[in-house]
Amino acid sequence: MEYKKIQGQDEEVYEALIGEERREREGLELIPSENYVSLAVREALGSVFTNKYSEGYPGKRYYGGQDYTDVVEQLAIDRACKLFNCKYANVQPLSGAPANVATYFALLEPGDTVLGMDLSHGGHLTHGHPVTEITKVFNFVRYKMKDVETGEIDYDEMLEVAKREKPKLILAGFSAYSRELDYEKFVAIGREVGALVMADIAHIAGLIAGGAAKNPFDAGFDLMTTTTHKTLRGPRGGMILVRESEEIIAKINKAIFPGLQGGPHMNNIAAKAVAFGEALTPSYRKYAGQILKNAKAMEEVFKREGVRMIGGGTSNHLILADVFGSLGVGGAEAEKVLDEVGITVNKNVIADDPRKPMDPSGIRFGAPAITTRRFEKEDAARVAELMIETMRNKDDAKKKEEIREEITTLALEKPVPEVFG
Ligand code: DSN
Numbered sequence: 001m002e003y004k005k006i007q008g009q010d011e012e013v014y015e016a017l018i019g020e021e022r023r024e025r026e027g028l029e030l031i032p033s034e035n036y037v038s039l040a041v042r043e044a045l046g047s048v049f050t051n052k053y054s055e056g057y058p059g060k061r062y063y064g065g066q067d068y069t070d071v072v073e074q075l076a077i078d079r080a081c082k083l084f085n086c087k088y089a090n091v092q093p094l095s096g097a098p099a100n101v102a103t104y105f106a107l108l109e110p111g112d113t114v115l116g117m118d119l120s121h122g123g124h125l126t127h128g129h130p131v132t133e134i135t136k137v138f139n140f141v142r143y144k145m146k147d148v149e150t151g152e153i154d155y156d157e158m159l160e161v162a163k164r165e166k167p168k169l170i171l172a173g174f175s176a177y178s179r180e181l182d183y184e185k186f187v188a189i190g191r192e193v194g195a196l197v198m199a200d201i202a203h204i205a206g207l208i209a210g211g212a213a214k215n216p217f218d219a220g221f222d223l224m225t226t227t228t229h230k231t232l233r234g235p236r237g238g239m240i241l242v243r244e245s246e247e248i249i250a251k252i253n254k255a256i257f258p259g260l261q262g263g264p265h266m267n268n269i270a271a272k273a274v275a276f277g278e279a280l281t282p283s284y285r286k287y288a289g290q291i292l293k294n295a296k297a298m299e300e301v302f303k304r305e306g307v308r309m310i311g312g313g314t315s316n317h318l319i320l321a322d323v324f325g326s327l328g329v330g331g332a333e334a335e336k337v338l339d340e341v342g343i344t345v346n347k348n349v350i351a352d353d354p355r356k357p358m359d360p361s362g363i364r365f366g367a368p369a370i371t372t373r374r375f376e377k378e379d380a381a382r383v384a385e386l387m388i389e390t391m392r393n394k395d396d397a398k399k400k401e402e403i404r405e406e407i408t409t410l411a412l413e414k415p416v417p418e419v420f421g
Pocket of ligand 1: 096124
């Protein structure tokens with residue numbers, strides 16, 4: 001994109017935009033929650049829909065002039081329901097965290113208990129980390145992995161905790177967990193203790209939509225929340241999906257508006273509709289499958305080089321590697337040296353990490369964004385080799401310069417396609 005109008009009007013913002021364009025073009029994005037959207041999605045984001053207030057829902061708004069907002073919101077809802085095989089969707093949440101918070105307020109009373117995955121074992125802040133405001137209102141209890149080396153969840157412990165704590169909601173979902181969950185077990189435990197069962201599929205939404213991961217709705221989950229900008233490759237935003245209960249969607253809709261949000265961001269909803277349209281195409285299914293192949297190719301290199309991975313490897317799009325334990329490089333330093341060669345990852349705590357969150361033992365990385373750039377297994381494996389080489393030679397400036405050159409060449413050879421498909 002050229003940003004001609006901004007260039008003429010605001011040099012400072014223009015410079016930052018151009019810098020980010022260059023960074024994304026010349027480097028490799030491996031943060032597993034990031035991706036590149038199509039130009040069509042960016043057109044919708046920058047469209048006239050940003051001008052419009054439309055509190056309410058299609059056909060029931062509080063302001064006039066809704067002929068076209070109703071069209072795009074309904075398209076987004078219908079396409080979301082088709083993608084995830086469910087009856088209802090609310091596409092207004094501004095992102096994943098507000099979607100989760102709205103769900104708690106919609107379905108729980110203050111003081112009610114939620115059972116979710118421990119943050120240090122892969123869960124998310126909004127699943128009840130003590131630093132979040134929601135813990136002042138709701139009570140969060142935890143389940144963990146039984147075996148950190150295989151990633152197996154301790155379902156016996158989950159049942160025990162569920163029987164003891166009597167949660168109203170059981171939450172399956174994660175932001176740093178690399179294996180598939182046993183959704184049938186979650187549903188069985190939920191039914192046994194009378195809890196609703198919810199999946200936060202933010203990280204794997206695109207894999208589910210593209211048929212490369214199981215859909216929790218097939219196991220009987222009641223509802224799911226997600227972001228739309230990770231593997232799903234849409235604009236930054238959130239969404240709540242309900243399998244079949246009219247009562248649940250009515251409560252969710254009320255919690256989003258007027259409960260917690262005002263006017264929906266209609267430019268964003270238009271962009272969600274465009275992205276969901278892309279995700280319904282056969283080429284998107286191919287993309288989702290390729291993410292898994294590329295992540296597996298990276299896993300093989302890490303295994304071969306003796307770098308420990310939490311869960312022993314990956315069954316999805318992401319890898320959590322214990323770089324401190326295996327290479328003697330802390331997560332913060334690994335993030336920094338990889339940045340120096342043009343590879344972006346994030347430092348991440350590993351299960352029961354003895355180190356601090358700002359300098360943990362691990363890094364988290366994955367394949368969604370490089371797969372959008374049409375990287376194949378061999379390319380992904382080479383990137384993994386270069387990552388390990390960089391960390392092993394973290395103090396060798398010449399070596400890092402050579403690696404940076406190879407990364408830049410790889411990146412320039414595979415630009416983000418203008419049109420997906
Ligand atoms: N920040 C997101 C991630 O990187 O996984 C989750 O909120």
